[in-house]
Amino acid sequence: MASSTDETKISIRSKSSFKSNGIDLESMRKISSQFFEMVPVRRMKWKDDDAAMLTACPDLQIQLLNATVRHPVCKNFPPALAYRRYFMKLLIQKLEAGEADVADEVYEAYTDLLSYPDDDDETVCFKSYSLPSGEYISLQESVHLVSQGTTGLSTWQVRHFVLCSLKC
Structure with missing residues (x-):
């Protein structure tokens, strides 16, 4: 069930599985959901217990x-x-502040992202929203607040109402 228009492309992706070795499944999903929704990183809601578990276990970091x-x-x-x-x-920074043994894969993932030239960060990106079924709806939007003379190329709060209607 995927549709697209000139301004917004919507795709639904299947659910993924999470292993739970300390951080509960729901906490991992919340962090993941906030990441895909591009919630400002400093506003992400992480439980203190989850951060402590991440610092204690490199497998959870992976x-x-x-x-x-x-x-x-x-x-x-x-x-x-x-x-x-x-x-x-x-x-x-959070892991190092907790004096964690940071997994090599974490550093590798970060350096991989740093290796992309800045011009690879094109004018569009995706925000993906998880449904209760575990599937994702991905919306393509402009990274610019105003693009092509309109703000219609970025999602607004109305997306939550659309998602609620899809969830029901």
């Missing part, structure tokens, strides 16, 4: 990578490059 920057939705419908870089930078 699971978080797999639920965010390495997730198939991110590969096919990536959030803005600048957003992904900032997410990874703050994740590493």
Whole structure:
């Protein structure tokens, strides 16, 4: 069930599985959902317990990578490059502040993002929203507030109402 228009492209992707070795499944989904919705990184809601678990267990760090920057939705419908870089930078800062043994894969994922030229961060990105079924709806939008003389190329709060109607 996918549709597209000239201004917005919507795709639905299948659900993914999360392993739970400390961080509960719901917490991992919330972090992942906030990442795909491009919630400002500093406003992301992380439980203190989750951050402590991430600092204690490199395997959980890898699971978080797999639920965010390495997730198939991110590969096919990536959030803005600048957003992904900032997410990874703050994740590493959070882990290092907790004196964690940061998994090599975390550093590799960050340096991979840094290796992309800035001009690769084109004028469009994707925001993906998870449905209760675990599937994702991805919306293509402009990274600019005003584009082609309109604000119609970016999602607004109305997206929540549309998603609610799809969830019912």
